[in-house]
Amino acid sequence: MDLCRLTLVEAKRLVDKKEVSIEELFEAFLNRIEKVDPLINSYITVCDKPVFKAGEGGRLLGLPIAIKDNICTSGIRTTCASRILENFVPPYDATVVKRLKEEGAVVIGKTNMDEFAMGSSTENSAFFKTKNPWDLERVPGGSSGGSAASVSADLCLAALGSDTGGSIRQPAGFCGVVGLKPTYGRVSRFGLVAFASSLDQIGPITKNVEDCAYLFSIISFFDPLDSTSHKLEEEDFTRYIGMDVKGLKVGIPKEYFELGVDREVKEAVLDAIKRLSGEGVEVVEVSLPHTEYAIATYYVIASSEASSNLSRYDGVKYGYRAIDYRDLEDMYVKTRTIGFGLEVKRRILMGTFSLASGYYDAYFLRASKVRALIKKDFDDVFSKVDVLITPTSPTTAFKFGERMDDPLTMYMSDVLTVPVSLAGIPAINIPCALDSKGLPIGLQIIAPGFREDLLFRVGYVLERIVPFERKEVPVGV
Numbered sequence: 481m482d483l484c485r486l487t488l489v490e491a492k493r494l495v496d497k498k499e500v501s502i503e504e505l506f507e508a509f510l511n512r513i514e515k516v517d518p519l520i521n522s523y524i525t526v527c528d529k530p531v532f533k534a535g536e537g538g539r540l541l542g543l544p545i546a547i548k549d550n551i552c553t554s555g556i557r558t559t560c561a562s563r564i565l566e567n568f569v570p571p572y573d574a575t576v577v578k579r580l581k582e583e584g585a586v587v588i589g590k591t592n593m594d595e596f597a598m599g600s601s602t603e604n605s606a607f608f609k610t611k612n613p614w615d616l617e618r619v620p621g622g623s624s625g626g627s628a629a630s631v632s633a634d635l636c637l638a639a640l641g642s643d644t645g646g647s648i649r650q651p652a653g654f655c656g657v658v659g660l661k662p663t664y665g666r667v668s669r670f671g672l673v674a675f676a677s678s679l680d681q682i683g684p685i686t687k688n689v690e691d692c693a694y695l696f697s698i699i700s701f702f703d704p705l706d707s708t709s710h711k712l713e714e715e716d717f718t719r720y721i722g723m724d725v726k727g728l729k730v731g732i733p734k735e736y737f738e739l740g741v742d743r744e745v746k747e748a749v750l751d752a753i754k755r756l757s758g759e760g761v762e763v764v765e766v767s768l769p770h771t772e773y774a775i776a777t778y779y780v781i782a783s784s785e786a787s788s789n790l791s792r793y794d795g796v797k798y799g800y801r802a803i804d805y806r807d808l809e810d811m812y813v814k815t816r817t818i819g820f821g822l823e824v825k826r827r828i829l830m831g832t833f834s835l836a837s838g839y840y841d842a843y844f845l846r847a848s849k850v851r852a853l854i855k856k857d858f859d860d861v862f863s864k865v866d867v868l869i870t871p872t873s874p875t876t877a878f879k880f881g882e883r884m885d886d887p888l889t890m891y892m893s894d895v896l897t898v899p900v901s902l903a904g905i906p907a908i909n910i911p912c913a914l915d916s917k918g919l920p921i922g923l924q925i926i927a928p929g930f931r932e933d934l935l936f937r938v939g940y941v942l943e944r945i946v947p948f949e950r951k952e953v954p955v956g957v
């Protein structure tokens with residue numbers, strides 16, 4: 481039996497029954513990482529011994545889980561794939577990491593990403609590029625590209641990513657795995673290095689929907705250390721796995737099939753919807769009229785928040801500090817010039833500009849108003865339907881370098897994921913087919929706020945009826 485190919489829930493059962501030991505499982509993953517990760521480059525740091533000595537019990541006892549490198553891990557380097565944090569070792573765990581450890585999980589490593597989670601291809605990492613396990617000449621998506629690639633290539637049982645405008649869903653789509661962006665406020669952001677605080681959410685990236693529900697049940701709870709955390713009861717979301725979908729209303733937002741969506745992607749998603757109607761759902765076309773403004777709105781808001789959040793990297797308190805400088809100001813300038821990469825600088829410049837006095841009303845304030853309209857579009861359709869189904873991205877995985885010289889085309893990769901982020905509602909990526917190049921196509925299910933249950937219910941049924949097999953990932957050694 482190849483232990484690395486197990487799903488999280490399968491591995492949990494075997495460990496519980498003592499058919500597989502924790503040590504055996506850990507060794508199997510370390511060996512596979514040693515053999516396969518040099519091809520993929522999904523990890524920035526591999527933890528070569530379990531950082532936590534598993535106690536008795538725990539819902540994740542002995543299960544190796546990968547963590548995106550913008551989520552703080554006590555005693556383990558947390559770089560955000562940036563030079564400025566290259567040697568930063570946090571003195572504390574993020575709330576989600578603390579919970580994983582309490583449940584006995586093993587942090588197997590920290591995954592590569594776009595610097596400070598800014599990007600859609602993981603090419604903005606200051607360290608190296610992560611490859612898509614389905615085609616090594618293509619990007620894994622981003623910014624959680626390392627997490628998605630490691631799950632897809634069986635280099636961990638599951639991973640955590642973060643999503644600000646699509647960074648869990650889009651790489652999950654490109655790598656043929658499941659990725660959930662929870663409702664804003666569902667999962668604690670304490671210890672997640674801030675990019676755009678009104679949008680950032682941590683979520684699971686897994687091999688299938690059941691694993692996703694399982695891991696989500698563990699990481700979603702009220703945290704007094706995060707002021708935007710919601711007071712909700714903890715819940716076991718695996719109870720929605722296997723529940724039928726008869727009578728549910730599924731909305732198809734017409735704008736999401738226009739915005740530069742590839743023909744093959746569109747056909748695969750429509751085919752999945754057709755299969756779903758065979759399961760007794762009612763399909764209706766709906767409209768989200770402000771969708772076309774989402775990208776502009778997102779890039780003003782996210783960059784503004786980033787410019788403020790990233791002002792803390794000044795070479796004084798922690799992180800990189802330039803070596804030769806004349807005075808304090810020169811130290812700031814040199815530290816930030818050397819420490820930040822191009823895309824991060826672009827965001828800081830854009831954000832500072834849109835917040836500047838004289839421009840604030842025209843940009844940040846205007847964007848905040850459009851954000852309210854986008855949110856209202858969703859409120860309106862959710863009075864008529866239970867969930868929405870759309871493609872996750874307009875295309876499948878693209879080649880390295882293809883969009884690096886053209887930031888606008890790169891930003892357009894997010895056109896189908898950012899509206900959900902602006903509205904603060906949950907959405908999940910489900911692999912639904914392969915395109916003619918053999919690359920995974922992902923579909924996105926969107927639900928009203930705090931209705932992740934619907935995503936698991938519909939996602940699990942879809943997973944069973946679409947023409948996609950996880951075992952087809954070709955990197956097998």
Ligand code: GLN
Nearest residue numbers: 597598599644645646647
């Ligand atoms: N690609 C988007 C951006 O570059 C989204 C990133 C994210 O969700 N972290 O901002």
